[in-house]
Amino acid sequence: MNIVSRFAPSPTGYLHEGHAFSAWKARARADWLWLRLEDIDATRCRPEFYDAIREDLAWLGIEWQGEVRVQSAHLGQYRAVLAGLEARGLLYKCYCTRAEIAAAMSAPHGGEPVYPGTCRRMSQAERAEREARGAPFALRLDMGRALGEAGPGLRFFEEGMGWVAARPERFGDVVLARKEVMASYHLCVVHDDALQGVTHVVRGEDLFEATHVHVLLQRLVGLETPVYAHHPLLTDAQGRRLAKRDKALTLRAMRAAGVRPEQIIRRFEEAP
Numbered sequence: 158m159n160i161v162s163r164f165a166p167s168p169t170g171y172l173h174e175g176h177a178f179s180a181w182k183a184r185a186r187a188d189w190l191w192l193r194l195e196d197i198d199a200t201r202c203r204p205e206f207y208d209a210i211r212e213d214l215a216w217l218g219i220e221w222q223g224e225v226r227v228q229s230a231h232l233g234q235y236r237a238v239l240a241g242l243e244a245r246g247l248l249y250k251c252y253c254t255r256a257e258i259a260a261a262m263s264a265p266h267g268g269e270p271v272y273p274g275t276c277r278r279m280s281q282a283e284r285a286e287r288e289a290r291g292a293p294f295a296l297r298l299d300m301g302r303a304l305g306e307a308g309p310g311l312r313f314f315e316e317g318m319g320w321v322a323a324r325p326e327r328f329g330d331v332v333l334a335r336k337e338v339m340a341s342y343h344l345c346v347v348h349d350d351a352l353q354g355v356t357h358v359v360r361g362e363d364l365f366e367a368t369h370v371h372v373l374l375q376r377l378v379g380l381e382t383p384v385y386a387h388h389p390l391l392t393d394a395q396g397r398r399l400a401k402r403d404k405a406l407t408l409r410a411m412r413a414a415g416v417r418p419e420q421i422i423r424r425f426e427e428a429p
């Protein structure tokens with residue numbers, strides 16, 4: 158079987174070793190590797206990082222195949238997926254402000270706090286009033302209905318772990334679009350992975366939990382669920398996760414300091 162994977166950074170900063178580790182892991186696993194720039198959240202992306210990502214990967218010797226997919230060039234596709242979900246009554250408009258959401262968050266059954274669905278229960282009159290005055294809104298997935306439509310048996314195969322039962326209900330009515338970010342990461346990633354024929358999603362374990370939501374969306378939209386391989390995150394000498402704000406650890410800074418690509422790759426080979 159041909160293994161198709163992807164490296165999907167967001168151009169919100171220079172790549173650091175942690176990103177490169179994901180790219181390297183995906184490269185090592187795949188016969189075909191896509192590079193995808195996830196730039197839907199335009200408020201956080203900056204033009205200089207688009208080319209920098211390509212350049213830094215090339216410097217490290219990590220090659221990808223085919224054309225680079227830049228998500229912002231395909232907004233119409235994501236809009237169409239959202240429109241499809243909306244037409245099936247699976248989305249609702251949420252007019253809550255950040256402060257209102259923070260105040261309303263509740264933690265049922267001692268789980269993580271989730272949005273309690275205030276706007277899902279809004280009266281027709283109230284909804285019409287907000288619409289009439291053009292109040293800004295986010296589109297949320299009606300988790301209860303979505304689960305009903307999806308049916309039982311949601312699961313994904315995690316390499317090294319086996320089948321994992323997906324429990325998206327833990328996340329409540331997730332946001333799939335908002336004013337400044339017209340389609341969420343969850344929606345775009347699911348659409349693109351399927352469109353690009355990704356068979357294996359190799360990414361950091363910080364995204365393991367998001368997979369529960371991705372599996373639900375795949376079922377709702379009628380897409381196949383790829384195999385997942387979430388790898389442990391690279392840590393610094395003190396055992397802390399590498400963060401984008403640690404400028405010293407960007408590939409750029411390392412290169413400027415005379416670090417050779419082989420040294421970085423050796424560290425990857427030794428990582429757990």
Ligand code: GLU
Binds near residue numbers: 166167195
């Ligand atoms: N764009 C996401 C990020 O920068 C990664 C998405 C993914 O690999 O699923 O963290």
